[in-house]
Amino acid sequence: MLYKRNLQLNKHGELIHLLSTEGLPRGIITQVLDTASNFVSVSDREVKKVPLLRGKSVFNLFFENSTRTRTTFDIAAKRLSADVINLDIAKSSASKGESLLDTIANLSAMAADIFVVRHGASGAPYLIAQHVAAHVHVINAGDGRHAHPTQGLLDMYTIRHFKRDFANLTVAIVGDVLHSRVARSDIHALTTLGCAEVRVVGPKTLVPADIAQMGVRVCHTLEEGIRGCDVIIMLRLQNERMSGALLPSSQEFFKSFGLTPEKLHWAKPDAIVMHPGPINRGVEIDSAVVDGQQSVILPQVTFGIAVRMAVMSIVAGNGS
Amino acid sequence: MLYKRNLQLNKHGELIHLLSTEGLPRGIITQVLDTASNFVSVSDREVKKVPLLRGKSVFNLFFENSTRTRTTFDIAAKRLSADVINLDIAKSSASKGESLLDTIANLSAMAADIFVVRHGASGAPYLIAQHVAAHVHVINAGDGRHAHPTQGLLDMYTIRHFKRDFANLTVAIVGDVLHSRVARSDIHALTTLGCAEVRVVGPKTLVPADIAQMGVRVCHTLEEGIRGCDVIIMLRLQNERMSGALLPSSQEFFKSFGLTPEKLHWAKPDAIVMHPGPINRGVEIDSAVVDGQQSVILPQVTFGIAVRMAVMSIVAGNGS
Amino acid sequence: MLYKRNLQLNKHGELIHLLSTEGLPRGIITQVLDTASNFVSVSDREVKKVPLLRGKSVFNLFFENSTRTRTTFDIAAKRLSADVINLDIAKSSASKGESLLDTIANLSAMAADIFVVRHGASGAPYLIAQHVAAHVHVINAGDGRHAHPTQGLLDMYTIRHFKRDFANLTVAIVGDVLHSRVARSDIHALTTLGCAEVRVVGPKTLVPADIAQMGVRVCHTLEEGIRGCDVIIMLRLQNERMSGALLPSSQEFFKSFGLTPEKLHWAKPDAIVMHPGPINRGVEIDSAVVDGQQSVILPQVTFGIAVRMAVMSIVAGNGS
Numbered sequence: 001m002l003y004k005r006n007l008q009l010n011k012h013g014e015l016i017h018l019l020s021t022e023g024l025p026r027g028i029i030t031q032v033l034d035t036a037s038n039f040v041s042v043s044d045r046e047v048k049k050v051p052l053l054r055g056k057s058v059f060n061l062f063f064e065n066s067t068r069t070r071t072t073f074d075i076a077a078k079r080l081s082a083d084v085i086n087l088d089i090a091k092s093s094a095s096k097g098e099s100l101l102d103t104i105a106n107l108s109a110m111a112a113d114i115f116v117v118r119h120g121a122s123g124a125p126y127l128i129a130q131h132v133a134a135h136v137h138v139i140n141a142g143d144g145r146h147a148h149p150t151q152g153l154l155d156m157y158t159i160r161h162f163k164r165d166f167a168n169l170t171v172a173i174v175g176d177v178l179h180s181r182v183a184r185s186d187i188h189a190l191t192t193l194g195c196a197e198v199r200v201v202g203p204k205t206l207v208p209a210d211i212a213q214m215g216v217r218v219c220h221t222l223e224e225g226i227r228g229c230d231v232i233i234m235l236r237l238q239n240e241r242m243s244g245a246l247l248p249s250s251q252e253f254f255k256s257f258g259l260t261p262e263k264l265h266w267a268k269p270d271a272i273v274m275h276p277g278p279i280n281r282g283v284e285i286d287s288a289v290v291d292g293q294q295s296v297i298l299p300q301v302t303f304g305i306a307v308r309m310a311v312m313s314i315v316a317g318n319g320s
Numbered sequence: 321m322l323y324k325r326n327l328q329l330n331k332h333g334e335l336i337h338l339l340s341t342e343g344l345p346r347g348i349i350t351q352v353l354d355t356a357s358n359f360v361s362v363s364d365r366e367v368k369k370v371p372l373l374r375g376k377s378v379f380n381l382f383f384e385n386s387t388r389t390r391t392t393f394d395i396a397a398k399r400l401s402a403d404v405i406n407l408d409i410a411k412s413s414a415s416k417g418e419s420l421l422d423t424i425a426n427l428s429a430m431a432a433d434i435f436v437v438r439h440g441a442s443g444a445p446y447l448i449a450q451h452v453a454a455h456v457h458v459i460n461a462g463d464g465r466h467a468h469p470t471q472g473l474l475d476m477y478t479i480r481h482f483k484r485d486f487a488n489l490t491v492a493i494v495g496d497v498l499h500s501r502v503a504r505s506d507i508h509a510l511t512t513l514g515c516a517e518v519r520v521v522g523p524k525t526l527v528p529a530d531i532a533q534m535g536v537r538v539c540h541t542l543e544e545g546i547r548g549c550d551v552i553i554m555l556r557l558q559n560e561r562m563s564g565a566l567l568p569s570s571q572e573f574f575k576s577f578g579l580t581p582e583k584l585h586w587a588k589p590d591a592i593v594m595h596p597g598p599i600n601r602g603v604e605i606d607s608a609v610v611d612g613q614q615s616v617i618l619p620q621v622t623f624g625i626a627v628r629m630a631v632m633s634i635v636a637g638n639g640s
Numbered sequence: 641m642l643y644k645r646n647l648q649l650n651k652h653g654e655l656i657h658l659l660s661t662e663g664l665p666r667g668i669i670t671q672v673l674d675t676a677s678n679f680v681s682v683s684d685r686e687v688k689k690v691p692l693l694r695g696k697s698v699f700n701l702f703f704e705n706s707t708r709t710r711t712t713f714d715i716a717a718k719r720l721s722a723d724v725i726n727l728d729i730a731k732s733s734a735s736k737g738e739s740l741l742d743t744i745a746n747l748s749a750m751a752a753d754i755f756v757v758r759h760g761a762s763g764a765p766y767l768i769a770q771h772v773a774a775h776v777h778v779i780n781a782g783d784g785r786h787a788h789p790t791q792g793l794l795d796m797y798t799i800r801h802f803k804r805d806f807a808n809l810t811v812a813i814v815g816d817v818l819h820s821r822v823a824r825s826d827i828h829a830l831t832t833l834g835c836a837e838v839r840v841v842g843p844k845t846l847v848p849a850d851i852a853q854m855g856v857r858v859c860h861t862l863e864e865g866i867r868g869c870d871v872i873i874m875l876r877l878q879n880e881r882m883s884g885a886l887l888p889s890s891q892e893f894f895k896s897f898g899l900t901p902e903k904l905h906w907a908k909p910d911a912i913v914m915h916p917g918p919i920n921r922g923v924e925i926d927s928a929v930v931d932g933q934q935s936v937i938l939p940q941v942t943f944g945i946a947v948r949m950a951v952m953s954i955v956a957g958n959g960s
Contacts, residue, residue: 055687367695
C-alpha cells in the first residue's frame with residue numbers, strides 16, 4: 001500500500017496527514033506516542049494549555065454524527081490554543097447539493113490549517129487529502145468500516161503505558177470485528193509495533209473471512225481467544241449496523257462472547273481490558289469487568305486527548 | 321437536608337458544587353453576591369475578560385434544551401478565559417444507549433474542571449456530583465421542578481442591588497409556583513438571607529398544597545399577594561408543562577394574576593418587578609409593566625452573567 | 641433612502657452598523673476595502689490572529705440556517721480574538737414564544753458588542769439596529785431577498801483586487817436576480833463606486849420588472865449580457881425558492897443562461913468569473929468554468945474572511 005503511505009508522509013518521510021495506521025512507519029507511531037506522553041501532563045496542570053497551535057484554525061468536519069469523538073478533538077485543539085470551528089455538515093451547504101470537494105475547497109480558502117474528518121464512506125478522508133491545498137492537514141476521525149487511526153494510536157499508547165514492550169505481548173480483539181474500523185486500525189498498528197501475537201475473536205458471522213491475511217490468529221470461541229492474553233480489546237456491538245441475520249440476539253452474543261469476571265480468568269492475571277466506548281454494559285461486557293481492577297477504559301479516554309494533541313501538533317509542524 | 325448541604329461543601333465548608341440554594345449557608349450566598357459585584361464591572365470594560373479560569377475546561381451538559389441559560393454560562397465561562405465545550409447531549413452517546421454515569425465518567429476522564437448541567441429529571445446534578453472525580457465541580461443549571469440555583473442567586477443579587485437589606489423586605493412570588501424550580505430556589509435563598517416575609521401567590525391549582533411548610537405565606541388573590549410588597553417576582557406561565565385541567569385558559573389567568581400597571585399600585589410605590597424570562601407578554605405580565613420604570617428584568621440578565629462568573633470562579637478555587 | 645443611511649452611520653458619518661450597501665458612502669466602502677487588504681495578510685501568517693476585538697463578544701444570530709456564512713463570521717471574529725457565541729435561534733426562546741425584540745434586549749443585556757444577524761424577513765436587521773443598546777453593533781448577514789452587504793463588499797474587494805479601477809468596468813450579474821439579495825447589494829455598491837456599466841442578465845421571469853430604475857442595463861440573452869464584459873457575477877439558481885411556474889426546468893435554464901467555456905468567449909479575454917456559492921455545477925455554471933483560469937470563486941472566499949474582519953473591527957471602533 002505504498003500509495004497510501006505516501007499520501008500521509010511528505011518527501012522527508014514526515015507525517016502530514018493521518019489517514020490510517022496502515023502503512024504508518026514504526027518511527028512515526030513511536031513519535032506520536034512519545035509526543036503524547038509529554039501532553040498527558042498538560043491535562044494535569046492548573047493551566048491545561050500550550051501555545052503550539054495558537055492562531056491556527058482547526059475545522060471539525062463531521063459528516064457522520066459523533067459527539068464523543070468530536071469532543072475529544074475539540075478539547076485537544078483548544079488545549080493546543082487553536083481556534084476550533086465545529087461544522088455540522090448535515091445542516092451545511094452539502095444539503096444544498098454542493099459536492100464534498102467544493103465544500104472542502106471553500107473551507108480551504110478560509111485558511112484552514114487542519115481538517116478533522118468523520119465520514120460514513122470509507123476512503124473519504126483520502127479523497128479530501130488528495131485535494132486540499134498544500135498548507136492543509138487532514139486527520140481521519142473515522143471513515144466507514146475502514147479506519148479510525150487516532151483510536152488505534154490511543155490504544156497503542158494505553159498498551160505501551162501499562163505493558164511497556166510490544167515484543168512479548170498477546171493481544172485479543174473481541175467481538176464485532178466485521179463492522180469495526182477500530183479493529184483494523186489496531187491490527188495494523190500492533191503488527192507494525194512488533195506485537196508477538198494478535199488474535200481476532202468472534203462468531204464467524206462477525207469476523208471477515210479474509211482477516212487471517214492481516215497476520216492475525218482467528219478464534220471463534222472466547223476461551224481460545226483470550227487464554228493467556230496480556231491485553232483484551234473488547235469491541236462495541238454495533239447494534240445499529242447489524243441486520244438481524246448476523247446474530248441470533250444480543251443475549252446469545254453475551255453468553256458466548258461477553259466478557260465476565262469469570263471468563264476474564266482465562267487471560268493472564270495482570271491482563272488489561274480495553275474498550276473504545278461507548279460501552280453496552282451487559283451486551284459485550286459485564287459491568288463488573290468495566291468497573292473492575294483490570295479495566296483501563298477510562299485511562300484510554302484520558303490518553304486519547306493527549307494522542308490527538310500529539311497528532312495535531314506533529315502534522316501542523318510538517319510542510320508538504 | 322444535611323446530606324445535600326454536605327455534598328455542596330468541602331470539609332472546610334467551602335463551595336465545591338452548586339446544586340441548590342437549599343442548605344446553602346448565608347456566608348456562602350453572601351460570598352457569591354460579593355464576588356459577583358466585582359464581575360459586574362468586567363462586562364462594562366473594553367476588554368471583558370479576566371484570566372481566572374484560563375486553561376480550565378467547562379463542559380455545558382444540556383440534557384434539556386435551553387439556549388438562553390446555556391448562553392449565559394457560555395459567556396460567563398469565556399469572560400473568565402475558560403475553554404467551553406458545548407455538548408448537545410440529545411445527539412451524543414446517550415442516544416446510543418450509554419448511561420448517564422458512563423457519559424459523565426468519560427467526560428471526567430477528558431480532564432474536565434466544571435460540568436454545568438441542565439436535566440429534565442430532578443436530582444440528576446446530585447447523582448452526577450456524587451460520582452465525578454475529585455477535581456470536577458458540578459453546577460446545576462436547572463433540574464426538573466427541583467432547583468435552578470444560579471437563577472435564585474441572581475435574583476438575590478438583583479434584590480440586594482436595588483433594596484440593599486433583606487431584613488425588612490416583603491417579597492411576592494407570583495404565578496405558576498407548582499412547576500417552578502425558580503420559585504423553590506428563590507424561597508430557600510430569601511429565607512436564608514433573613515427576608516422578613518415571602519409570599520407565594522397563585523391559584524390553588526398552581527400552588528403546591530404543602531408549600532406553607534417552607535415558611536412562606538400563601539395568597540390566592542393577587543391583591544392580597546402583592547399589597548405593600550417591595551419586590552414582585554413574576555413567574556413564567558409554563559404553558560408547555562401544564563395539562564388543560566390546571567387552568568381554564570391563559571386569558572382567565574391574566575385576568576386574575578396577570579400584572580398590569582393598575583394592579584402594580586397595590587405594591588409599594590418603589591417596588592421592583594422581576595421575571596426570570598422568557599416573558600409571555602399579556603399572559604402573566606402586561607407589556608407596560610415589562611417596559612415600565614419599576615421593571616428590573618434586563619438588569620437581572622446582566623447580573624446573571626456576573627453571578628455565574630462568581631459561582632464558577634469560586635468552585636474552581638476550592639479543592640474537594 | 642436617507643433614513644437607512646443614518647441608521648448605519650453615527651453623527652460623525654462613521655460606520656456603526658452594516659445593514660445594506662444601499663446608501664453607504666463611497667468613502668466608507670473604500671475604508672472597508674482598504675482595511676480588509678491589511679487583514680488578507682493575517683490569514684497567511686503563522687499566527688492568524690490580531691488582538692483587535694479581544695474581550696469583545698460577537699453573537700451569531702442565525703434565524704435562518706447558513707453554516708457557510710456563519711462559519712466565515714465565526715472565523716473572522718476569532719481571528720480578531722473576539723469571543724464568539726453561536727446561537728441556534730430555531731432552538732431558543734424564540735420557539736417558546738418570545739418576541740424578536742425581547743430576545744435582542746436580553747442578549748444586549750449580556751453585554752454583547754456585535755450581533756451578526758441572518759433572518760428570513762427583509763428588514764429584520766434594521767428593526768434590531770433600531771432597538772439595540774448604544775454600545776451594540778449590528779451586521780446584516782443576509783435578510784430575505786433584501787440585502788447581503790458583506791457579500792456585496794467582498795465582491796467589490798475581489799473586483800478591485802483583479803481589476804484595480806471601477807471607472808471603466810462593465811460588470812454583468814447573471815441568473816436568478818429576482819430572489820437574490822447578493823445582486824441587490826452588488827448593484828448598490830458598484831453604482832456607488834462609479835462602475836461604468838452594470839448589466840443584469842436573466843430570463844424575464846427571474847429579473848424584477850422595475851430593476852432598470854436602479855441604473856442597470858437589463859439583458860434577456862446571455863450573449864448580449866456578457867459581451868465585452870470585464871466581470872461576470874454568476875448567481876446561484878435558488879431551486880429551493882422557486883415555484884415551478886418561473887422556470888421550465890434547470891436544464892432549460894442552463895441551455896440559455898448557464899456559463900460554459902464557449903460562451904465565456906463573448907466576454908473580454910481577461911474577464912473574471914465570480915459566484916457567491918454554493919455552486920450548482922451544471923445548473924448555472926459549467927464545471928470547466930468553475931475550475932478554469934478565469935474563475936476567482938475561491939479568492940472570493942478568502943477575501944470574504946478579510947472583509948468581515950474589516951467590517952467588525954471598523955464598527956466596533958465607532959461609538960454611537
